[in-house]
Amino acid sequence: MNVQSISRPxxxxxxxxxxxGIFEDATEPPLAVRDLALGELIGRLLASKDLAGGLGDLTPLLGPHAPATDGVLVFGLGPQARFDAGAAYAAGVAVGKRLAGKAREAxxxxxxxxxxxxALIASxxxxxxxxxTQGPGLRKSEPxxxxxxxxxxxxxxxxxxxxxxxxxxxxGEIVGQAVNLARELTNTPPSEKPPTKLAARAAEVATAAGLGVTVWDEPKIREERFGGLLGVAAGSEEPPAFVxxxxxxxxxxxxxxxxxKGVTFDSGGLSLKPSASMEDMKSDMTGAAVVLATMIAVAQLKLPVNLVGSMILTENMxxxxxxxxGDVLSIRNGKSVEVLNTDAEGRLILADALSYAVEQKPARVLNLATLTGACMVALGTKIAGLFSNDDPFAQEVLEASRLTGERVWRLPLDDDFKDAIKSQVADLxxxxxxxxxxxxAAKFLEQFVGQTSWVHLDIAGPSWADSDSATRDAGGTGCFVRTLVALVEASLRTQ
Incomplete structure (x- = not known):
């Protein structure tokens, strides 16, 4: 798709x-068409209340209405006082979904x-x-x-x-394509993305974007003492991978x-999930997909920053x-962990990945994981939980999320939560x-970051949409690619 901008009446x-677009509380047509015949038509429709400007509302006006030769789609922007980048993004999704239902030249x-x-709204x-313009139907016989x-x-x-x-x-084009990459990887059937295949796909697209890529196979993972990852992967015939x-x-x-976090399918292991709870478990690798997509977007934007990423990939079978x-696993940093629920596997593999990440001495670490159903109970399905050991870093992530309209709420990480994860036979x-x-769960992860500035985003809710709406597709959402790109860009203004 050729994407371009034009500045002219x-x-x-x-x-x-x-x-x-029209605002929900509009009484007059937009300035852009106020002097055109189209503006007169929209003005009459507004006066008769036959046009709605609620976010996600769509009204097609078929036939030639200059400057359009085939039709006009009037789309809602919501209340003008609350219009921001989040509303602009949602409105764009609605327009894309509606008009991409048929092949259109322009x-x-x-x-x-x-x-x-x-500029923010345009992007x-x-x-x-x-x-x-990209739906979740990756394997439909007809697009x-x-x-x-x-x-x-x-x-x-x-x-x-x-x-x-x-x-x-x-x-906007680069970031939108990155979100679509994360969505595509999440929506890919689990049999088509076992860890080694997903790692190979990640290496392919990352190399094409100019990123440095290293992929560890199972012998290398064992050599590097990733005991949490090896423990989770043991129940699968598919070997793990680390990108x-x-x-x-x-x-x-x-x-x-x-x-x-990149669990390409999560059955729960021996702590088996109910069948209905497995239906969307191809999405348990969303965190890894978002890291890859964000890194590619940053590279294509040519931002002058230093960014490293890791995707820790396994099945839980x-x-x-x-x-x-009752098994005890030894994590890379030497801590031992007693396994009392094999469906709490995400924190085990992240423990290894976080241990490795902090050894490389970055200034900050941010992890994303579809980690807990408990976060969804607390915040619902559209808000991510944020946990951090660094208030300024947490605030920067919150500000980036507000800028993009992706919703985050900070949850507590008090010391008394550590009492709940003490073991009689192991460290944790x-x-x-x-x-x-x-x-x-967040307190468990904190044990593997030491004193490094760290943010954990529990994206279990917003990573997946169970149903379709005007402004969102069912399936993987690609959440927080937009926020992470905004976070990286904001760092350039503060350093």
Whole structure:
């Protein structure tokens, strides 16, 4: 799909399809069309309350309406007072989904009116449009979405410098494609992405983006003393893999390490999940997919930063060599862990990955994991839990999430949660008691980062959508690629 920006009045443009946003509380047509016949039509429809501007609302006006030759799609932006990058992204997804249902040669979208945030809104809108044109139906016999031949973002106002608009649109295209990569990997059937195959795919796309890549096989993993990973992988016929990604374009700037959980299918092991709870467990590798996608986006944006990533990959199965309740595993940093629930496997593999990450002496470590159902009980399915040992770092992640509209809430990591993971036979046990499961899991992870500045995002809820909506597809969401890119960009303004 050819994506470009255009700065000129709508009267000077001709396009097959035009998408135009209106605010929920609008009483007049947008400025861009106010002097056109299309503006008169929209004004009448607003007056008769036949147009709705709620976020996700879509109203097609078929037939020629200059400057569109085939039709106009009026899309809702929500309340103007609350319009931000998150709303722009959601609106873009809705437009992309609706118009990509048929093959279209070209689609033009008008940049909504904003107050001093035109570049931010333009990028978010394009991100959403790109995401909306790719559905979850990877194996359908007939495609349900068709990327446009070309996508134009039109700024009718001269208030936005053309160079700034072009840069924002290019950024939006890169980030949107990165989100789609994370979604594609998450939605891939589990039999098609065992750890070694996923590692090979990651190496392929990372190398193409200019990242440094190293892949560890099972003998190397054993040599490096990844006891948690080997314990979880023991029940599967598929060997584990560990992917290291490297991007160093920041000179003497500090290094941020990203760590992603990559359980390519989670049966629960001998602590077997109910069948219904396994249906979406191909998504238990979302954290690893988000790390890969973020690293690729940063490389394609050519940001002058130092960023390393790791994807720790395994299946959690019930084979004859599967770890048993009561087994004790030795993690890379030397700590021993008593396994009392084999379905609490994510923290075991992350313990190895975090131990390795901090040994490399990055300034900061951030891990993402579909870690606990307890976090979903606490926060629902659309909000991630954030845990940290560093208040300023946590605040930076929260600010990046607010900038993108991805929702995060900080949860406690108090010292008393450590009591719940004390073992009688080992240094730690891998589950706590009945209460505070998200916090006890995070407290477990904290034991493997030492004094390094660290943030843990429990993305179990927002990583997957059970149902379709106007602004989101069912399946993998690619959550927090957008936030992590914004976090990396923000670091350039503060260092």
């Amino acid at each position: 709508l009267s000077a443009i001709e396009t097959p399809w035009l998408a135009l 689609v033009s979208v008008v940049l909504p009116e904003s107050t001093g945030q035109a 978010a809108l394009v991100e959403g449009l790109i995401v909306g 349900s979405r068709h990327p446009f031949g070309s996508l134009q973002l039109i700024s009718p106002s001269s208030d936005v410098p053309e160079a700034d608009l072009a840069a924002a649109v290019k950024r 290291l990604l490297d991007y160093r374009q920041g000179g003497d700037r500090p290094t941020l390490a990203l760590v992603g 019930t084979g004859g060599k599967a770890m048993k309740l 046990k891998n589950v706590g008691g009945k209460w505070g499961g998200a916090s006890t």
